[in-house]
Amino acid sequence: MKHLLSVDDLSRDDIDMLFATAADMHDVQNREVKKLPALRGRTVVNMFFEDSTRTRSSFEIAGKWLSADVINVSAKGSSASKGESLRDTVLTVCAMGVDGLVIRHPASGAALQVSEWVDASVVNAGDGMHEHPTQALLDAYTLQRRLGSLEGRHVAIIGDLTHSRVFRSNVQCLTKLGARVTVVAPPTLMPSGIAAWSAAAGFETSYDVDAVLPEADAVMMLRVQRERMSGAFFPSAREYTVGYGLTRNRLALLGPDVPICHPGPMNRGLEIAADAADAAQSAVLEQVSSGLAIRMAVLYHLLAGESEGGIA
Amino acid sequence: MPAPDKADHPARDTSPERADRTVLDARDISRALTRISHELLERNKGATDLVLLGLHTRGVPLARRIAERIAAVEGTPVAVGELDVTMYRDDLRSQPTRRAHKTALPPGGIDRKVVVLVDDVLFSGRTIRAALDALADLGRPSAVRLAVLVDRGHRELPIRADHVGKNLPSALAERVSVRLSEVDGTDEVTIS
Numbered sequence: 103m104k105h106l107l108s109v110d111d112l113s114r115d116d117i118d119m120l121f122a123t124a125a126d127m128h129d130v131q132n133r134e135v136k137k138l139p140a141l142r143g144r145t146v147v148n149m150f151f152e153d154s155t156r157t158r159s160s161f162e163i164a165g166k167w168l169s170a171d172v173i174n175v176s177a178k179g180s181s182a183s184k185g186e187s188l189r190d191t192v193l194t195v196c197a198m199g200v201d202g203l204v205i206r207h208p209a210s211g212a213a214l215q216v217s218e219w220v221d222a223s224v225v226n227a228g229d230g231m232h233e234h235p236t237q238a239l240l241d242a243y244t245l246q247r248r249l250g251s252l253e254g255r256h257v258a259i260i261g262d263l264t265h266s267r268v269f270r271s272n273v274q275c276l277t278k279l280g281a282r283v284t285v286v287a288p289p290t291l292m293p294s295g296i297a298a299w300s301a302a303a304g305f306e307t308s309y310d311v312d313a314v315l316p317e318a319d320a321v322m323m324l325r326v327q328r329e330r331m332s333g334a335f336f337p338s339a340r341e342y343t344v345g346y347g348l349t350r351n352r353l354a355l356l357g358p359d360v361p362i363c364h365p366g367p368m369n370r371g372l373e374i375a376a377d378a379a380d381a382a383q384s385a386v387l388e389q390v391s392s393g394l395a396i397r398m399a400v401l402y403h404l405l406a407g408e409s410e411g412g413i414a
Numbered sequence: 415m416p417a418p419d420k421a422d423h424p425a426r427d428t429s430p431e432r433a434d435r436t437v438l439d440a441r442d443i444s445r446a447l448t449r450i451s452h453e454l455l456e457r458n459k460g461a462t463d464l465v466l467l468g469l470h471t472r473g474v475p476l477a478r479r480i481a482e483r484i485a486a487v488e489g490t491p492v493a494v495g496e497l498d499v500t501m502y503r504d505d506l507r508s509q510p511t512r513r514a515h516k517t518a519l520p521p522g523g524i525d526r527k528v529v530v531l532v533d534d535v536l537f538s539g540r541t542i543r544a545a546l547d548a549l550a551d552l553g554r555p556s557a558v559r560l561a562v563l564v565d566r567g568h569r570e571l572p573i574r575a576d577h578v579g580k581n582l583p584s585a586l587a588e589r590v591s592v593r594l595s596e597v598d599g600t601d602e603v604t605i606s
Contacts, residue, residue, distance in 0.1 A: 110522070119513065123513065123514055124513045125516070126498065126515065126516055126517070127514075129516070129517060133551070133552065134552075134553070135551040135552070137551060138501040138502075138551075139501060139502055139547070140501040140506060142498075142504075168501075250604050348479070402501075402511070402514070403511050404483075406506050406507070407506065407509060407510045407511030407512070407514075408507060408508055408509060408510060
């Protein structure tokens, strides 16, 4: 594994191996000395051309706990805001001898493009509306820890599908692990061409939250991404909540052990009610700690071994 | 090229013409572990504050077996854990990425305990060097000792074992393979 650009590049075995490594890494969080020397002397650059709290800090901590040197470059305050092209920015940073490049960019396909320019290992930390593979891995890892196995389990993904890279990565990851996935969205936020895609990839679509929730083994709420919306996709926030939010009433439709996930940041009161976000069955904070373990596992597998080596 | 640090995995050696010589059979291994258990108890004057840490892969079942023997003699259980040193190896970078294993310390931790590292083969000493680094990140034992089933020589670092099942002078080119029933389905040590 040289880069992590898309869940599509991962085999079932790769995912299982990353999960097993993440389980080992998970214990580090409870240790007194939260440090493993595996990436000593390696340099990782977090390049974020979009705002982020959890993903960036998660990658930063993951790299630091593995003893890599981690540098953050964000679009604001970098030469990108002076009009430097992505290629020039990336090549400049990589000329400083970088081993790993974690990139988030508003353009779909940016990570793939960058991986063709540089020698460093590239990790896609979200490219536009395309993919966010470490989020999908940490979601599936969280659910697997809660549910035991995902084989045959029913996962409902609800919300703004059109603008969601999390959904695109998650559908692939969950189906690879044998889960049955149903995606739910208002018609205006259902991606075009989803009928053909869902038929080919083997997942289901629905417009009716209340019909899907009672038979779900896990629920994944997606954020309404106002910053990516160019038009009016729903009449009002209130109307969205009534139709598709995980409200207190809908919470009662779920079994008491059904985990509730949200990739964050949450719009409390819009797609998820506080009652659901803070419920005992909510997995939101678990997702954050799983995210660290998964990102440590990813960085370890990309950067620890000899550069041309595969996974042993 | 770094010398292989541990006994080579037996699955790698499939050439039928190569004659494997059995150095220890199941009963020899059992006797050696019983002796090591008694040595440990004698040296430590009992099982108090003793923590056995098996090194992955085959040190883990060995540590458990020693713990069973000590428990049988002393009548009280002894703390056992497992230690993975993958992240601390000095050859991480020269090999394809290795899969890490679980590190599990007993509930009491290792602070102020006498930690006995248990491994199958002592060779270059690099695994033990990595294990000592790993221990330093996990706590501060009052003492660290080393018990191995086989010491085959060829040390590359100033490290020695406190308790040895069998000293096995070997040529560098030879392979020492430890098989244990928990991992390999059978108990034996062979050289080829």
